[in-house]
Every structure is written in C-alpha cells, then in structure tokens.
Amino acid sequence: MTTAVRSDARRLAESVLDPEMPMLTLADLGVLRDVEEYADGSVVVTITPTYSGCPAMATMRDDIEHTLQDAGFGSVEVRTVLSPPWSTDWISENGRRKLRENGYSTPGPAPRRASGPVPLTLTVKPRPVACPKCNSANTRLDSEFGATLCKALYRCLDCLEPFDHVKEI
Amino acid sequence: MTDHDNAYEGLVDEDSHGQWAFGTSFDDPLAGVDTTVPEDVDLSALAGYCLMLGDDALISSQRLAEWSTRAPELEEEVALANVGLDLLGQARLLLARAAAADASVVPYISDTSPVPAEDALAFFRDENRFRNTRLAELDNGDFAQSITRLLVFSTWRLALFDRLRTSRDPVLAAVAVKGVKELTYHRDYAARWVVTLGCGTEESKTRMAAALTHVWPFVEELFVPTTEELALAAVGVGVDPRDVREEFDSVLEQVLHAAELTAPTGRTVGTVGGRAGRQGLHTEALGLLLAEMQSVARAHPEGVW
Numbered sequence: 001m002t003t004a005v006r007s008d009a010r011r012l013a014e015s016v017l018d019p020e021m022p023m024l025t026l027a028d029l030g031v032l033r034d035v036e037e038y039a040d041g042s043v044v045v046t047i048t049p050t051y052s053g054c055p056a057m058a059t060m061r062d063d064i065e066h067t068l069q070d071a072g073f074g075s076v077e078v079r080t081v082l083s084p085p086w087s088t089d090w091i092s093e094n095g096r097r098k099l100r101e102n103g104y105s106t107p108g109p110a111p112r113r114a115s116g117p118v119p120l121t122l123t124v125k126p127r128p129v130a131c132p133k134c135n136s137a138n139t140r141l142d143s144e145f146g147a148t149l150c151k152a153l154y155r156c157l158d159c160l161e162p163f164d165h166v167k168e169i
Numbered sequence: 170m171t172d173h174d175n176a177y178e179g180l181v182d183e184d185s186h187g188q189w190a191f192g193t194s195f196d197d198p199l200a201g202v203d204t205t206v207p208e209d210v211d212l213s214a215l216a217g218y219c220l221m222l223g224d225d226a227l228i229s230s231q232r233l234a235e236w237s238t239r240a241p242e243l244e245e246e247v248a249l250a251n252v253g254l255d256l257l258g259q260a261r262l263l264l265a266r267a268a269a270a271d272a273s274v275v276p277y278i279s280d281t282s283p284v285p286a287e288d289a290l291a292f293f294r295d296e297n298r299f300r301n302t303r304l305a306e307l308d309n310g311d312f313a314q315s316i317t318r319l320l321v322f323s324t325w326r327l328a329l330f331d332r333l334r335t336s337r338d339p340v341l342a343a344v345a346v347k348g349v350k351e352l353t354y355h356r357d358y359a360a361r362w363v364v365t366l367g368c369g370t371e372e373s374k375t376r377m378a379a380a381l382t383h384v385w386p387f388v389e390e391l392f393v394p395t396t397e398e399l400a401l402a403a404v405g406v407g408v409d410p411r412d413v414r415e416e417f418d419s420v421l422e423q424v425l426h427a428a429e430l431t432a433p434t435g436r437t438v439g440t441v442g443g444r445a446g447r448q449g450l451h452t453e454a455l456g457l458l459l460a461e462m463q464s465v466a467r468a469h470p471e472g473v474w
Contacts, residue, residue, distance in 0.1 A: 046201065049258070049347075051254075051255055051258060051347075051351060052255055052258030052259045052261075052262060052344070052347050052348060052351060053254040053255045053256070053257045053258025053259070053261075054258065055254070057198075077201070078200070078201075079200060079201025079202075080198065080199065080200050080201050080202055081201065081202065082202055082262070082340070082343035082344065082346075082347060083339070083342070083343035083346060084346075085343070085346050085347040085350065086347075117328070117331065117416050117419075117420075118327055118331060118349065118353050118356075120356065120357065120360060120420055120423055120424070121357045122357075122360055122361060122364055122423070122424070122427055123361075124361070142244055143244040143245075143247065143248055144248065144354060144357070144358055145244075145247050145248035145250075145251040145252070145354075145358070146247065146251075147247070149251055149254060149255065153244065153247075167354075169350050169351075
C-alpha cells in the first residue's frame with residue numbers, strides 16, 4: 001500500500017460528520033483517534049465516545065463504515081477506545097470556529113484537578129460566555145443540561161436569544 | 170450520506186445491515202477495547218461487581234427517565250433525562266464488561282435470539298438477579314425526593330468511581346475516569362437543587378425535609394461491602410465502599426448545611442438474613458419498575474432494533 005492511499009482512508013474518515021452537530025467533522029470534534037489501513041485493503045478506525053451514553057456513537061460507526069466502503073475499501077472495522085477519555089480540549093481550532101459560526105458558544109479549558117476529592121460546586125461557576133449572536137457578555141445560564149449531553153443552555157440578556165454552550169469536560 | 174437534519178429519513182432508508190433505522194445496529198459497546206484481566210483476578214467476582222455497579226446505573230437511569238413528560242419545568246426534564254442517559258451509558262459498558270468477564274451471568278434466551286449480552290442482562294433477568302442497592306429503585310415521589318435520591322446516589326458513586334480510576338482492571342478504570350466527569354455534573358446539579366429547595370418557601374422546605382426522611386433509611390446499605398467487593402478491593406480492582414463513607418458524609422454535610430437542613434437519624438431499612446439489594450433482595454418498587462422496563466424486550470425476544 002502506498003502512503004497516498006493510507007492518507008486517503010484517513011482523509012475520508014476525518015470527513016465524516018458528527019450526527020448531533022453536523023457542522024463538525026469527527027476530526028474537528030476530536031473523537032477520531034486512529035485510522036490504519038492494511039495491505040489487504042481493510043481499514044481499522046478507532047474512535048472514542050464523548051460521553052458514556054452518547055447515542056451518536058452507533059451512528060458515527062455506521063457513517064464511517066459506509067463512507068469507507070462506498071469509497072471502495074473492503075473490510076472496515078470501527079474500534080472503540082475509552083481511555084484516555086475524550087475532553088472538549090480536543091475540539092480543534094477549526095471546529096471551534098465552525099461552532100461559533102453556527103451559533104454555539106465554545107468550551108473553555110476543561111477543569112483539572114491535581115489531587116484530593118472532586119470539589120463540590122454549590123454555586124454556578126460563572127463562565128465567561130459571550131452571546132454567539134450579538135457578542136454581549138451579559139448572558140445567563142438557564143440549565144447545565146441542554147439538547148444533547150454535551151451542551152448547557154444559555155440566554156443572552158441583551159438580544160434575548162437562547163443559545164447552546166458546549167460545556168467543558 | 171445520511172441526512173441528519175431529517176429525523177424521518179433514516180426510518181425509510183434500510184442500511185446495509187438490513188435494519189429499519191440508521192444507527193441502530195447495537196454493536197458491542199466494548200468493541201475493540203482491551204478486556205484482558207490481570208491473572209490473579211477472580212472473573213466471577215469481577216462479573217458480580219460489574220453487575221452491581223451496572224445495575225445501580227441502569228435502575229437509576231430508568232427512574233430518571235420516568236420523569237420525562239412529567240417534570241415541573243422543561244429545563245429540569247431535560248436535565249434529568251441527560252443524567253439518566255449518562256448513567257445508561259455507564260450501565261451498558263459495565264453490563265457488557267460483566268458478560269465479557271463471566272458469560273455465565275448472562276441469561277439464556279434462545280439459540281436464535283439476536284439480543285446482545287448487555288441487553289439480555291438488562292431485560293431478561295428477574296428481580297432477584299438484580300444486584301443494585303435499594304436506593305436506586307426507590308420511587309420517584311415528588312421532585313424533592315428524586316433530587317434527594319440523586320444527591321445521595323451521585324455523591325456515593327462519584328466517590329467510588331474516583332477511587333476506581335486506578336483499578337487494575339483497565340475497563341473498570343476507563344469507565345470510572347469517564348464516569349467521574351459525568352457524575353461531577355450530576356452531583357452539583359442535585360446539590361444546587363437541594364439548597365434551592367431547602368432555602369426556598371415553606372412548602373419546599375417541608376417537602377425537602379420529608380424527602381430526606383424518606384431517602385435516608387437507604388443510605389447505610391450503600392456502605393455494606395459484599396464478599397466480591399472485599400475480594401476485589403484486596404487485589405486493587407474494586408473499592409471497599411466503607412472507604413468512601415468519610416467523603417460521602419463530608420459532602421452531604423456541606424450540602425445540608427448550605428440548605429439549612431439536618432440529616433435524619435435512626436431508621437434504616439431492614440435486611441432479611443443479612444440480604445439486601447446487592448444479594449437480590451429488593452423492595453416492591455423494583456418489580457414494578459422492571460415490569461415496565463422489560464415488557465417490550467420480553468414480548469419480542471427475537472427482535473432486531
């Protein structure tokens with residue numbers, strides 16, 4: 001196999017869209033961990049789930065399989081890795097730009113903890129979230145849980161538009 | 170390419186697996202995950218342990234799902250469903266792990282049934298084979314009761330999972346690392362509501378106090394270790410639940426103090442000959458929950474979704 005073909009399988013897998021935020025490719029989202037092509041034309045693609053219960057995983061697997069098979073690759077195997085766990089830090093710069101262009105607020109750095117028990121947060125930690133429509137910083141958290149596992153629901157207090165914030169994990 | 174903007178597109182478009190909806194081919198959630206277990210680990214104990222942790226998540230998830238269409242506000246309905254979905258994901262991984270460690274835990278359906286192992290465990294076991302703590306099956310009651318149950322459950326589970334991150338079983342460790350991130354959101358959500366209700370109106374304070382009284386008898390059971398937990402804790406695979414008591418008490422104290430509430434004392438739900446949820450002895454509530462949760466799968470044991 002030549003390098004050109006190998007990169008073709010990678011390029012195709014990278015181009016598959018996230019079913020829940022279809023402006024992002026799997027590469028933008030950071031869930032595509034590895035693409036390996038073997039001499040017999042088979043491909044092994046490794047992905048990692050965003051959340052344990054993310055219902056988009058089965059669709060992603062199907063879409064990767066179909067995309068590669070439609071391009072002529074023979075056996076396509078999609079493997080799952082759980083470790084290291086996905087973090088919003090893995091969303092690419094390109095992905096963040098696309099999210100903003102589509103009305104999403106992008107995640108800040110994921111929380112880190114050096115040692116000790118997970119700290120309890122009784123008051124909502126204010127995130128520096130700007131309205132993706134009018135750029136006002138005058139925003140309010142409506143709910144830490146939104147339309148999908150990865151989003152929190154915000155509202156702009158100036159233009160009054162509700163919007164999704166991809167929450168740090 | 171599948172048109173993800175049209176929810177109905179997938180329903181008429183048979184994919185190459187011959188199924189009627191896209192993305193419904195339920196692959197093994199551990200496909201491609203290295204499931205090698207250290208040699209000194211008792212596989213039967215590991216399977217039992219994964220069932221306990223998986224059943225806690227599955228039953229809690231089902232209880233939270235029961236709030237759909239009934240929550241006091243749309244935002245809370247969405248939140249409870251999100252929390253339930255996280256737990257369902259943890260349950261799938263853990264039940265699949267149990268089946269991979271010891272296939273004999275999986276109920277036999279038929280030679281031709283296409284039901285995967287984790288679904289067989291969820292939908293084809295009877296009540297006395299479920300190993301969740303009885304806290305998980307506790308009825309929803311009002312919003313205060315469900316939130317109190319979620320606070321107790323997620324505080325306890327977060328402390329357990331935080332220690333399981335270093336389990337010598339690579340799958341348990343990976344499930345725990347992901348789970349810690351999710352459970353941190355769940356615990357904060359529940360804790361904030363307990364404070365809001367505890368410091369709210371006379372009505373919400375009364376209901377919060379009643380919820381605590383109702384849920385508290387199920388707390389002690391969370392910290393009684395089973396023989397499997399002790400055996401696995403000794404070899405660095407599991408966690409002795411007694412080790413998380415201090416952290417649990419400290420978090421609950423913080424929340425209840427902020428909520429101007431006090432933890433009830435005294436009454437603890439009984440056991441029968443030392444048996445409780447972990448040994449398959451449940452309250453009446455679990456049978457009713459399972460009857461609803463399992464009815465469709467049991468009516469179609471050869472079904473493909």
